[in-house]
Amino acid sequence: SSELTQDPAVSVALGQTVRITCQGDSLRSYYASWYQQKPGQAPVLVIYGKNNRPSGIPDRFSGSSSGNTASLTITGAQAEDEADYYCNSRDSSGNHLGYVFGTGTKVTVL
């Protein structure tokens, strides 16, 4: 199966901008979706498709994609954005066309 690689951890000063990247061959064909997970909680969808936010997700969250890399940007990070973030996409390797999650990025807001 294919892989989606993320930086293990990033930090951002309160109110500043942070970009989280996700790399993988499947991203050349499929958009990533992004999930925020806080300790002890289930993941929450924050970005899907080209750059769509579910209802209730602040507009400081945005997504983009280029080549084999998808990015999640938090513009004006808030303390409540401190969490783990995972990308997800179709797994285009082999012929099973399932799903694969990224390795996850821990975001710390300083």
Place this chain on the structure above:
Amino acid sequence: QVQLQESGPGLVKPSETLSLTCTVSGGSISSYYWSWIRQPPGKGLEWIGYIYYSGSTNYNPSLKSRVTISVDTSKNQFSLKLSSVTAADTAVYYCARHSLDCSSTSCYPFMDVWGKGTTVTVSS
């Protein structure tokens, strides 16, 4: 709105079969794909497999030999069975719904509704 609730034993013995059910409330199981995802303690998310409401399935190749996902539309539920479990199968297990974002040319799936998760420990 749609809510998902996982249920099943929290403790399973090694070599036995893990069985979980996800109950869909506030909406119909029809016309959607539904996935199981797990997260071992301190680790990342792993997709296990999905089922369409009609019964077609797709499994993670790394687990395919041990996984069965089924659906009961009359009960608005879908289920996971994982056989021959070991300590490596200890995890929080989540169920999730897939929705689609479609343009004129393509559709891109995403998981928009998740259950709260249930912890399964494999131990004798």
